[in-house]
Amino acid sequence: MKERAKIILTGDRPTGPLHLGHYVGSLKNRVELQHSTVQYVMIADVQALTDHAEQPEMVRRNVLEVACDYLAVGIDPSQSTLFIQSLVKPLFELTIYYLNLVTWNRLKHNPTVKQEIIAKNFGESVPAGFMIYPISQAADITAFKADLVPVGEDQLPMIEQTNEIVRHFNRIYKKDVLVECKALIPKIARLPGTDGKPKMGKSLGNCIYLSDNADTLSKKVKGMYTDPGHLRVEDPGKVEGNPVFTYLDAFDPDKEAVEALKAHYQRGGLGDSVVKKRLNEVLQAFLEPIRTRRDEYVKDPGAVMQILQQGTGRANAAAHQTLLDVRKAMFLDY
Amino acid sequence: MKERAKIILTGDRPTGPLHLGHYVGSLKNRVELQHSTVQYVMIADVQALTDHAEQPEMVRRNVLEVACDYLAVGIDPSQSTLFIQSLVKPLFELTIYYLNLVTWNRLKHNPTVKQEIIAKNFGESVPAGFMIYPISQAADITAFKADLVPVGEDQLPMIEQTNEIVRHFNRIYKKDVLVECKALIPKIARLPGTDGKPKMGKSLGNCIYLSDNADTLSKKVKGMYTDPGHLRVEDPGKVEGNPVFTYLDAFDPDKEAVEALKAHYQRGGLGDSVVKKRLNEVLQAFLEPIRTRRDEYVKDPGAVMQILQQGTGRANAAAHQTLLDVRKAMFLDY
Numbered sequence: 293m294k295e296r297a298k299i300i301l302t303g304d305r306p307t308g309p310l311h312l313g314h315y316v317g318s319l320k321n322r323v324e325l326q327h328s329t330v331q332y333v334m335i336a337d338v339q340a341l342t343d344h345a346e347q348p349e350m351v352r353r354n355v356l357e358v359a360c361d362y363l364a365v366g367i368d369p370s371q372s373t374l375f376i377q378s379l380v381k382p383l384f385e386l387t388i389y390y391l392n393l394v395t396w397n398r399l400k401h402n403p404t405v406k407q408e409i410i411a412k413n414f415g416e417s418v419p420a421g422f423m424i425y426p427i428s429q430a431a432d433i434t435a436f437k438a439d440l441v442p443v444g445e446d447q448l449p450m451i452e453q454t455n456e457i458v459r460h461f462n463r464i465y466k467k468d469v470l471v472e473c474k475a476l477i478p479k480i481a482r483l484p485g486t487d488g489k490p491k492m493g494k495s496l497g498n499c500i501y502l503s504d505n506a507d508t509l510s511k512k513v514k515g516m517y518t519d520p521g522h523l524r525v526e527d528p529g530k531v532e533g534n535p536v537f538t539y540l541d542a543f544d545p546d547k548e549a550v551e552a553l554k555a556h557y558q559r560g561g562l563g564d565s566v567v568k569k570r571l572n573e574v575l576q577a578f579l580e581p582i583r584t585r586r587d588e589y590v591k592d593p594g595a596v597m598q599i600l601q602q603g604t605g606r607a608n609a610a611a612h613q614t615l616l617d618v619r620k621a622m623f624l625d626y
Numbered sequence: 627m628k629e630r631a632k633i634i635l636t637g638d639r640p641t642g643p644l645h646l647g648h649y650v651g652s653l654k655n656r657v658e659l660q661h662s663t664v665q666y667v668m669i670a671d672v673q674a675l676t677d678h679a680e681q682p683e684m685v686r687r688n689v690l691e692v693a694c695d696y697l698a699v700g701i702d703p704s705q706s707t708l709f710i711q712s713l714v715k716p717l718f719e720l721t722i723y724y725l726n727l728v729t730w731n732r733l734k735h736n737p738t739v740k741q742e743i744i745a746k747n748f749g750e751s752v753p754a755g756f757m758i759y760p761i762s763q764a765a766d767i768t769a770f771k772a773d774l775v776p777v778g779e780d781q782l783p784m785i786e787q788t789n790e791i792v793r794h795f796n797r798i799y800k801k802d803v804l805v806e807c808k809a810l811i812p813k814i815a816r817l818p819g820t821d822g823k824p825k826m827g828k829s830l831g832n833c834i835y836l837s838d839n840a841d842t843l844s845k846k847v848k849g850m851y852t853d854p855g856h857l858r859v860e861d862p863g864k865v866e867g868n869p870v871f872t873y874l875d876a877f878d879p880d881k882e883a884v885e886a887l888k889a890h891y892q893r894g895g896l897g898d899s900v901v902k903k904r905l906n907e908v909l910q911a912f913l914e915p916i917r918t919r920r921d922e923y924v925k926d927p928g929a930v931m932q933i934l935q936q937g938t939g940r941a942n943a944a945a946h947q948t949l950l951d952v953r954k955a956m957f958l959d960y
Binding site: 337341343348349351376378379381387389392393394395396397399416417418419420421423427465619622623626 | 671676710712732733755758931953
């Protein structure tokens with residue numbers, strides 16, 4: 293008997309255009325997985341507003357930017373369901389019901405949220421909406437009865453929170469309405485920034501964006517951090533912690549050539565500029581077709597919005613069915 | 627120029643049938659106010675679930691009970707909009723957006739919620755949904771652009787929380803979308819229990835319900851607390867703190883007769899049983915027509931549900947218009 297295809301929920305907060313870190317960490321996997329799974333890709337505008345409530349225009353603008361990034365890298369709207377979170381109304385209602393199944397103390401002790409509060413410098417002014425976003429995520433995941441949720445290691449507490457809600461709900465309402473999910477942890481979770489910091493981040497200013505033009509890309513590659521001990525061409529250089537080589541590992545299709553470059557760099561006699569030239573060629577070749585497709589979509593925002601509306605329609609149908617089941621289990625089927 | 631009619635939002639949590647305390651504290655006012663105002667009367671099933679998540683059947687049953695109580699006392703569905711909270715979907719969405727405008731700390735320090743947490747013996751297990759219910763209330767109030775919200779003194783912090791959200795929203799989204807509300811504090815806020823405790827409460831077992839039959843009512847009146855120092859008929863008795871007289875004040879249409887009874891009781895020579903007999907007559911006369919109408923509605927739950935569905939339709943239309951304005955102000959009008 294053929295097993296049914298797994299359901300995946302994934303997505304991004306529309307707070308900026310997507311970069312190579314997103315590509316390596318998630319977009320690449322989505323493009324591959326969309327053929328063998330039922331994949332929902334959510335543009336999480338509601339979640340973006342939890343810590344950007346005062347920048348709604350920025351969020352709105354980036355919904356379209358992120359959609360163009362998705363389409364440009366090959367997320368295919370006939371294979372994946374692309375949708376805008378705030379247009380799928382059952383997610384709001386599920387969030388409110390799930391909040392009754394989680395204690396205030398439990399929310400306070402979510403390790404992921406605790407770290408993010410520090411990173412975001414909220415101080416004493418953490419928005420309540422931000423504190424409860426794990427519950428909103430549980431609504432997103434369970435609305436589509438997702439089996440798999442691609443997340444980094446640091447997001448595992450989110451999956452656990454979701455599954456706690458699933459078990460609690462099914463137990464007290466005596467129905468197997470909700471489905472537990474599993475984390476899908478990508479092999480290469482993280483691409484370092486161009487400055488060598490462990491992670492690319494918009495606020496760190498160390499990103500190469502999918503939408504960067506050829507010129508910007510060249511400049512960013514030229515300015516990349518390498519081995520700071522590699523002062524003269526003849527010096528041996530370090531490959532570990534050297535983002536230029538990490539990027540080559542991730543994007544250069546000729547693995548043997550990369551290994552040869554690494555060996556040469558380590559024994560000395562290979563200048564940074566030569567390696568960067570290679571990386572620039574590799575990244576230009578990688579990004580050029582993405583950029584071309586992206587420009588086509590950017591020129592036709594109406595068409596992009598139509599794709600999102602169609603996906604949103606499919607997402608609503610699925611989420612609405614779950615909500616009907618949930619309401620029935622809760623004796624809310626008036 | 628004629629001023630527009632004021633909009634009122636009011637309602638009850640469907641966690642039990644309504645009693646005389648509800649009648650004096652709110653139902654009576656609603657029956658009077660419905661002719662001169664635009665009155666929304668909400669059966670707050672979503673709010674009831676914030677601290678009764680594990681008793682959904684109880685909540686469901688009481689939605690109908692409360693509706694029958696409303697109709698029986700004379701809340702007229704052609705004058706007031708009676709609706710079920712969970713069927714007005716914009717309320718969920720507004721709640722989620724408003725949560726981003728309130729800090730976690732602010733929620734924690736809401737005086738009304740703090741008192742209720744103690745009263746409800748939640749200990750360390752306060753449901754997150756319960757902690758955020760003031761925000762859900764702000765959604766209810768603002769969705770209908772209510773000017774007036776009937777509340778007891780102890781609920782004033784709820785009104786203040788709502789108005790904080792209104793001001794914050796209008797400021798950051800640069801639109802006068804939401805409307806501030808005022809508390810409407812009833813003259814007689816509270817009827818004591820039959821045991822003399824300051825408040826009637828289901829869990830205290832000291833209520834006279836609108837649905838009590840003639841027999842039950844007689845027994846409850848006979849068993850009422852009076853002046854414990856009034857041991858013999860000839861002893862002088864106290865009227866203050868004597869719920870039998872408080873009830874007579876509230877329900878006996880013949881104010882002079884009540885004053886005469888009080889004087890007689892205070893100087894001695896009037897037995898409790900005589901006063902209770904009078905109260906029983908008064909309450910039987912008051913409750914008999916209510917009970918008769920109530921029985922008609924109880925016999926036809928389909929008709930009651932139809933009334934609620936019609937009101938819910940009107941409530942949805944109003945709340946949906948507010949949500950459209952809110953989404954537009956937040957750049958969510960995709």
